Amino acid sequence: MTDVSLHPAEAPRQGSPALLDIRGIEVIYDEVILVLRGLSLAVPEGKVVALLGSNGAGKSTTLKAVSGLLSTERGEVSDGSIVFDGKNITHFDPARRVRAGLSLCMEGRHVFEHLTVHENLVAGAYGRRGGNAEDFDLVYSFFPKLADLRTRVAGYLSGGEQQMLAIGRALMARPRLLMLDEPSLGLAPLLVQEIFGYIRNLNQETGLTVLVIEQNARRALEIADHGYILEQGRIVIDGTAAELSENPDVKEFYLGMGDAGRKNYRDVKHYRRRKRWL
Amino acid sequence: MSTFLNLTVYGLSDGAILALAALGFVLIYKATGVINFAQGELLLIGGYTLYLTFVVFKLPLVLAVVVGAAIAIALGVVIERLVLRPLIGENPISVIMVTIGLAALLNALVQIGFGTQPVHRPRILPDDPVRFAGAQLPLDRLLVIVIAAVVLGVFTMFFRYSRHGIALRAVADDQQAALTVGISVRRAFALAWALAALSALIGGVLLGDITETSPRLAAFGLLVFPVVILGGLDSVPGTIVGGLTIGLTANYISGYWDAGFAQIGPYVLLILILLVRPYGLFGETRIERV
């Protein structure tokens, strides 16, 4: 508990200079709904950072702000700034951010349903003139299953297959920072394991920097170097993965652990608990 | 036999022009999900653009066509920029309404600029007849078929294989996802409108050549609907099949039966085909999984 900073915005930034630095951003939707309230976080080059938080906390919104998708949902960054690789990208258009090396793999997969797997990958490398054979080989080597599905129409793939495709597509842009929004959503345990394995491999083998949102906190903290916990539009806790895994609140609310290991779902009672940091 | 051959040639050339008009429609629909009710007006603008460059500005034909194409493309981009871009992400039905407003506006602009009477410009295509198998076949119509075939072929290849073609289809599927891979949705939309205006220019010029350049050109746009539905709203090759089917049906009906039915024949055909294939002959089935 002691090492965990409760006020991350004021906390000194540790480690190498951050590749992505979000400085106190505020996001509003529809000109009325304030979702992020002065959120700050930093993703150091070459690291894996996990962003945790309950539903509706604003995790996806954060990634949308970084990748420039807010405008499509009547949202905007109304305060603060987003710095990527030393450049203030707060108001870049999305295509330019992709070219700068930011790649987002959206929540809910969002593959191009009517395109084949191969065409999806071609589209993924759009900013790089369609990609070369090497790019395809890389993706197919990480996801051999995709190679078999090459000519299938993406819309009819199963959820897990679509998720692989979505990550593969994001890789086609050869990003410097890969942002993954709930990559394990709806995936079978074996696959979750595999996908997190891939992410770790990618990070270790290619030095790719990763920012990952995850509900499966255990898995995320296993591969992450650093973690942030987001509640109601603010960072409430941050720390190294190890620190977070030991934090009792994180254990109870995110890792589903009682005092003695994992709790049986049948033992859960009807009462409302309150997170101590709120 | 010669009658049949004749009707076939006329049917094909009508169909080829319809396919060109429908092509623009499909491009816009496919990339932006917008049903463009101003397609007939784009045809109209196309016809008058050449009149403007060729007759009013007295440019040599080739230059007139090039300048005309530039104007058409610019118009497409301007329409996209001013009218449709602000509506990205809105209910498609509202966007349809905007194109209806656009149709009224474009039509009125042509009337303000050129009046309501037909304008006269020299023909571009040679109109001497060629004799073939005992039939008198008009050369201009044959040329229309050839030109349209080439244009449609190029567009089809572009859409299917080129990176930009794939990008347009990607945008059509999921705009947000397209943004995340670095495709500029705005540019894609502008491209779709520019290409649509360009194909409408070609269609309008050809149509003006074999009929007349007058506000009536816009009415031809209505026939685009049965064409695209037959072929499938989002299928580029479908426009060719749809166009030719409608062109031939209308001509055979008026050649062998009551020509009045040629007007609703396409619609009856359309309903029959839709009952068997709800997404047209080549349309993409909407992917619905739960």
Add this chain to the structure above:
Amino acid sequence: APGGDSADEEGPIKVGMIADLSGPTSDVGSRYHKGMLGYVKWLNGEGGVDGREIEALAEDYAYDVPTAERLYKKFVNEGAVAIQGWGTGDTEALSSKITADHLPFMSASYAEELTDPGKTPYNFVVAPTYSDQMRVALNWIAEDGGGKADVAFFHNDSPFGLAPLDDARTWIDEKGLEVDLEAYPMPAGAANYVGLLSQAKSQGAKYIVIQNVSSPAAQVAKDIAAQNLDMKIVCLNWCADELFIETAGKAAEGHVLVQPWAPANSGVEGHAVIDEFLKGEGSSLAEEGLHYAQGWYTMHAMVEGVRGAIEEEDLSGEAIKDALENAGSIDTGGAIGDGAIEFTADSHRGSSATGIYEVKKGEMTALETGVAPE
């Protein structure tokens, strides 16, 4: 209450005009309308009617019937004493209303049934009806074909297009013409009429009578030329004009136009006044076309009714109607038919004679003028 409030006061006499200036028939509609406005301007310049000016309440209805109905009410409300309409749609839709409101009505729709005051007492048809034009055309064809002819009747696929057909059949029987007449509806908006022509060809038709507007008729002419067919078009009224010749270009040569209104090049005495007026406006009748004169003299006929009513010091619809019925022959200086328009209490058929023209070197050249069906 409806029916010309301002009628008896001093001040301008209001006439409503429902015009197609932007709709599907606006190419001719705007010329016709300009002619009417031109006449009003000229007349007012001449001192109006008995010192009172005519005020044109004119609006575009774009050939949209509901709009025509609205404009009608508007004009009535503003105190119009008579209404000038335009097409078949508005004329038909308004006929029961003008009857109820007692408002004299003229338009460019020359359907035969409008000439019967027993049914439509307030409709006045200044020109020979479509049926009369058709009768003249048939007579001419029978003669030109050497007593025998196969005729294809291409018509707009609507009541307007079909209007003269039954009368034509009756006429053929009555007069014992050796004419074989087949009717073919023309689909709107077609890019060619080759299908129809090949049907006409297998019928053996040498003559194509067209009851439609000039654009589709010109397309038929082009298709005949492209197919090298030995067929002669006989255009009635709405396609028998300069537009047909301009649009069809050299394909128009040799075809025949049945047109009750004298073309601009005819030099009839009635055109002098128009030309004079247009010169002052920086234009000429040759530029404005024959539909200008058509509008001009249609308005003239109506104003003659108004003049009669003013003489009776009763500017009501009834009075204008009576005046028109008793005005005797209204002189048009040869601008229409045999030169005059005349209505009676039994017949609102203003004239029945028409001219027959051939297209020669891009001009309408008279074959016969002032021909009435007989």
Add this chain to the structure above:
Amino acid sequence: MSVTSELSSGAEKEALVRTRAYRFELNSSRVAVGAPLLEVADVSLRFGGIRALSEVSFTVRQGDIHAVIGPNGAGKSSMLNCVSGLYRPQRGTIALHSVTEADEERTHDLVARKPHQIARLGVARSFQNIELFGHLTLLENLMLGRHSHMRQSVLAGMAWFGPARRQEIEHREFVEEVIDLLQLQAFRHAHVGSLAYGVQKRVELGRALCIEPALLLLDEPMAGMNAEEKEDMARFILDVSELRGVTTMLIEHDMGVVMDLSDRITVLDFGKVIGDGRPDEISANEDVVKAYLGEEL
């Protein structure tokens, strides 16, 4: 039948139901507890060249929570879609048993029926990607769950006063009870499209309950939730099953949830059944571990 339950005795359960004072029976199945409710036999489903299901057979018994697990693309959702009539298998039978008021046993062949007819038999479901009526309020969504129990008259609806309003009140009471059960009071008039994801999942469960299900099908009810939210959802599912006796078929990827909640598990892989049994049997099944579980657990 249930492995571990804090409310093992029937009397205790009944007492709880009584103290909560529920007026309406949620469970509409009168099949005896433990007897077969749904029998899937030899079901095969193809999409063009893809075999989504081949010769799948299993039985769901009244009162159970029956989990279906398997790798992605194994055909779990397709199986559920076949049961609720959205897909029509090329081969095989799906039989639903029921007992009428007069204690007659009936068997319904679901393959031949349309989705709304199947819903009318009491088969209710939720969807993998929330499929709520986004522009409608929560109340309207739940009232739509009552749709098959309501009379549909255009004229009465237009007149409103009289039968239409009476009917509305009657069914509204049922809906209020479901709202109470799932603790949705705060959102009654909210448009469901704007509700938080976890709440939407609950609304979907509620809408299914409003059908008065004989069989409840849940397709990944806990996907995208964190541990805390999963616990809440687990509690609701257990309440529905234990307190109200609704038979539930559950697809879920979280093995903790599956193992804790279910009475029986069927495992699919590439459209085939590769395991069927109690949770402890399944976690010991090598095929299942290899194809699906990996090192988890």
Add this chain to the structure above:
Amino acid sequence: MSALSTGTYFTSYRREWALRRTRAEYLRLGLIVVGLAVLPYSIDFYWLSIVNMILIAVIGAVGLNILIGYTGQISLGQGGFLAVGAFSSALLYQRAELPAPISIACAVVITAAVGAFFGLPALRLKGLYLAIATLASQEIIVFVARRWEFLRDGSAPLTVDRLHIGGFEITRELFEWQWYWILLGCAALSVLAARNLLRSPVGRSFMAVRDQDIAASAIGVNVTRAKVTAFAVSSGFVGFAGALLAHYTETVTWESFTLQVSIVYVAMVIVGGLGSVAGAVYGAIFMSLVPVLLTEFLVPVAGAVDWVSESLPAIENAVFGLVIIGFLLFEPRGLDRLWQRSKDYFRFWPFRY
């Protein structure tokens, strides 16, 4: 406890279901009623005739909105269905000499049946495919109306005798005035009936089909039935409007029911606001008034300049196009939404949120 709470629920349902709840809403309703009552005494009969046409359009637009806005089935066949209603009622009243209320009622039923028939493709078609299939129904219906001589009086169009019901007859002097009250009653009833229907199970099933038809079928909504019913109900309203139009205009000709009419109705529904009964009313008013007001406004402005006055109609059309475009750019969700927004604005004022 539980008995008590169900008791409170019971009384609160009624309050919940009242169409208007707050005092401001009652006040507004009162103002509208007063406005409608004094309206015919404060404008001349030309403007009253426009109001009357708007009232008819309101009925048609409310009907069309049930289909497009609430059920999500786009229809371009409105003109055709208006024609069916108009011709049916006119023929029954004129030729079969049925009393007007009965002929109108029959026209409603006939149009509903025809609408349901042409709605059958909707069972297989989705979205824009359907829109264009309904375009086909428009073309086919108008073709039949144009070709079928039975629908004419000889060579003249079908005329309809001045409306008389029992001993009551519309008089020439009070024509617009009397019609105003009739049409106002009909429109008010239609609006009320539509709002009621849309909060009943039938209406909810329409919206369910619109939002998510697969889910709708899985919870027991018979999607086929809902779609056919929506087409029938919607066409019923449209048929009602068509029948009233026939009696009001006293002449029925196919030329009043062109595709243009269908498009204008779709425009009313969209400009007003999809899926809102009030929106349909606003849309009908807006789309009917804009062209009229444009002319009123532009004619005096243009009178001076020659060039302008010659292309005035075209300029009017251009402005009309611009108004529609500009409006939708400004508020793509329609007038109803604009109204809601301005209400919110004043509620939150001076705060932005």
